[in-house]
Amino acid sequence: IERKKGLDAALAANPDIKLLDFQVANWKSTEAFDLMGNLLTRFGDDIKGIWAANDDMGSGALEALRAENLAGKVPIVGVDGIKTAVDAVRTGEFACTVTSDPFWQGGMGLAIGYNAKIGKFDPAKEPPEHREFYGKAVLISHDNVEEYYKTNVESKPEIDWNDLWGRVTGAIRA
Template sequence: MGRESDFLRGSLHRRSFLKASAAGAAAFAASGMGFGRALAEEGWTLALSARSLSNPYHATFAKGGEDFAKSAGLPFEVLITEGNSEKGIADIRALLARTGGKLVLNVDPNDSPDARVIVEDCQKAGAYVVTQWNKPDDLHPWDHDPNYVAHMSFDGVPNGKAMGEALIASMGGSGGIVALGGILSNVPAVERKLGLDQAVAAHPGVELLDFQAADWNETKAFEIMQAWLTRFGDKIKGVWAANDGMGIGALEALRQEGLAGSVKVTGIDGIDSAIDAVRNGEFAGTVALPHRSLKSRGAGLP
């Protein structure tokens, strides 16, 4: 079976997908109420493991999980990795021990190799796990049935390309751009960068001045952008970021130099601050995914 078989991947028109997601979330919530009560009586716990709640993207995921847990009458816990794979795995192991394996876990692994360890630990404990975004290509739910329920992700190439095209259009079709990537081994980081590369290749007048990984981190993106402004100066006509958080970090550096709006930024996630930046003419675009309903669906899958 191919890699696509592992994924719930998005290629629908956004409006259609949002409608489908809302319906799916409602169905999970409705069906989960009676089943959830039975699980609650048996002492099961729902949990989310993610990088940081300071990122509005992950905060929205947590809210979706909380909403589903409340509808199902189950306790809900949030584990924060702080970008540290060892901490993420250790916290999950501790929760598995504390719950005696009666755990339904939705996890966004900090790095792709982490997923294998987490899945194997959950299977040994008798817990159920859904992974999101990151996993090795040879790790499949059917090899760990029934404990590894699903892997959820989206093809990042179209979004990366679309934001590259939007940025290039805002520059008039030519000029130098700089690009901020996520953790280099993360699947969405790889796919979104591939999309950017396709957009740049289609426009001979555009030069990618530099690409650096800011690891999905706003502060790191701010610091990289400051260094780029010193290094490249007015050669920079646009900034592409693999997520909105890094885009906002770059925008803050541009604001300090009085360049916000004249040097456009793009991101991915559709967080409120990025949407505001689009309205203010500082961002050339962002892409929104239905994170809250995805988390609710992920929590309900087992």
């Protein structure tokens, strides 16, 4: 829901971009593949870019583009930063992907609980942005994909597990 709201806000801020269609592929690459094939038949050269609410659907769309020799010619934007999408950014078949850093999310979930348990802080006394929060998202594009690949795919990311709130960007908004 929030990802769709973000798309709608971006389209509203860029009225020169025309949304040809919006379809749901249920977070699955196989459904996105079939859907993209249908959209290519329906819209052809009018398709100038693809936004996918997750990288798996973006990967399915990419396979449909590959089948038509359009990979790298129609930019794809995905969300999640999975290795398949990062590889596609490296080859120029995805314009970018965005990751919310699941390695940090999972590890920090444990670090926060551990630090509360050992008495480093009292969760009840923390502000809302330390109780339910968004973490920093990272855009992975042509400009930074090689560095991201080296530090997050080929190796384990370096994270300071004592910096509990360093990547917090704010409290979750309803």
